[in-house]
Amino acid sequence: MSVTTSHAAAPAPLPPRAGTRIRLANVTKDYGLAVPAVDDVSLTIEPGEFMTLLGPSGSGKTTTLNLIAGFETLTAGTISLNGADVSELPSHKRNLGMLFQNYALFPHMTVAQNVAYPLRERKLPKADITRKVAEVLDLVQLTGRDGHFPAQLSGGQQQRVALARAIVFGPKALLLDEPLGALDRNLRATLQLEIRRIHREVGSTFVFVTHDQEEAMNLSDRIALFNNGRIEQVGTPEALYQSPETLFTARFLGDSNVFELSRVAEGTGTWEDQTWPVDSRTVSPRVGAGGRSALVVRPEDVRLVAGDGVVPPGATSVPATIRDIEYMGAYRTAVLSLGRGNAVGRARLDATESKLGIGQPVLAWWLVERQRIVAA
Ligand SMILES: Nc1ncnc2c1ncn2[C@@H]1O[C@H](COP(=O)(O)OP(=O)(O)OP(=O)(O)O)[C@@H](O)[C@H]1O
Numbered sequence: 001m002s003v004t005t006s007h008a009a010a011p012a013p014l015p016p017r018a019g020t021r022i023r024l025a026n027v028t029k030d031y032g033l034a035v036p037a038v039d040d041v042s043l044t045i046e047p048g049e050f051m052t053l054l055g056p057s058g059s060g061k062t063t064t065l066n067l068i069a070g071f072e073t074l075t076a077g078t079i080s081l082n083g084a085d086v087s088e089l090p091s092h093k094r095n096l097g098m099l100f101q102n103y104a105l106f107p108h109m110t111v112a113q114n115v116a117y118p119l120r121e122r123k124l125p126k127a128d129i130t131r132k133v134a135e136v137l138d139l140v141q142l143t144g145r146d147g148h149f150p151a152q153l154s155g156g157q158q159q160r161v162a163l164a165r166a167i168v169f170g171p172k173a174l175l176l177d178e179p180l181g182a183l184d185r186n187l188r189a190t191l192q193l194e195i196r197r198i199h200r201e202v203g204s205t206f207v208f209v210t211h212d213q214e215e216a217m218n219l220s221d222r223i224a225l226f227n228n229g230r231i232e233q234v235g236t237p238e239a240l241y242q243s244p245e246t247l248f249t250a251r252f253l254g255d256s257n258v259f260e261l262s263r264v265a266e267g268t269g270t271w272e273d274q275t276w277p278v279d280s281r282t283v284s285p286r287v288g289a290g291g292r293s294a295l296v297v298r299p300e301d302v303r304l305v306a307g308d309g310v311v312p313p314g315a316t317s318v319p320a321t322i323r324d325i326e327y328m329g330a331y332r333t334a335v336l337s338l339g340r341g342n343a344v345g346r347a348r349l350d351a352t353e354s355k356l357g358i359g360q361p362v363l364a365w366w367l368v369e370r371q372r373i374v375a376a
């Protein structure tokens with residue numbers, strides 16, 4: 001029987017997943033600073049999931065990872081692995097793999113000895129150690145480098161060794177804290193692909209910390225976005241990008257045009273002297289009655305027409321002036337000043353819009369379904 005797919009077809013069921021479910025319930029870590037480093041965080045990471053903790057510097061990502069690892073003690077809340085409460089369990093009994101930015105390899109040991117280390121600690125038979133080390137060096141594509149010392153390897157290769165050492169003993173989950181932070185841009189991209197492949201092949205739960213939104217979008221099944229010790233929003237990269245619930249999320253992931261609304265009511269939103277249609281389905285559940293809200297729309301969803309041009313019926317439009325045109329390689333971006341207050345905005349330019357130039361008055365427009373109303 002042949003199967004045809006259509007837009008209406010249900011997605012194929014996911015294959016059964018290996019790995020560990022990590023559950024954080026009302027987790028708090030208070031160092032006695034003005035605000036707790038981690039403040040009442042609840043998060044369930046599914047077995048085999050690639051979860052990224054993303055957020056600005058100081059938002060609590062590393063502290064959260066260290067609490068999962070058992071390197072820090074909880075001020076409040078619980079952490080469980082596959083349903084077992086490990087809140088009081090010392091780090092070495094949690095059986096988790098760790099990978100940090102600085103490779104932390106033993107310099108006097110060869111590649112093979114470094115990778116074998118966790119297996120020797122666990123007193124595995126010699127033959128098993130030899131076999132597992134060979135398997136995992138193959139997985140990270142370092143076969144043949146067994147006898148080299150860390151100093152003889154590049155930064156990227158050293159990080160592969162550290163990765164091999166972190167997964168060779170079949171940990172319950174792998175915790176990675178900015179593991180690519182020290183590498184240059186090209187190497188980062190290569191190792192991102194490698195980590196993604198290894199995650200697929202190993203099938204275990206990965207918790208990955210980064211402050212780089214692009215890296216988070218590339219790698220993750222889901223992203224937990226941290227803001228000031230709290231989780232701002234959790235979801236797939238698409239969900240966070242397409243359906244941000246707050247202005248913080250909209251701004252942290254990608255570029256947004258932001259219009260702070262003075263009023264949202266009865267299917268309309270008010271910005272400056274303009275009243276725009278609002279579809280209730282595009283209003284974030286976090287917009288509370290009387291709370292501050294903003295309309296956000298991505299640059300790739302904004303179109304420009306020359307000042308006296310026509311916009312499609314039903315589209316929202318705002319008068320703007322082109323301030324600059326940025327060449328981005330694959331496309332160009334018009335930098336705009338919008339409305340009476342000259343708010344800064346951005347629109348992606350198509351080849352067909354090549355007639356538009358700097359200084360030109362335009363109408364910026366977008367379809368109502370492409371905008372989101374978020375909590376501001
Ligand atoms: N051992 C500690 N003692 C006191 N305060 C700490 C300690 N560790 C972290 N903090 C504070 O907790 C907050 C969160 O720090 P954390 O290292 O978790 O942030 P992060 O999101 O990993 O940031 P970055 O992206 O810079 O690594 C910061 O304000 C930090 O100063």
Ligand SMILES: [Mg+2]
Pocket residue numbers: 061062063
């Ligand atoms: Mg950190």
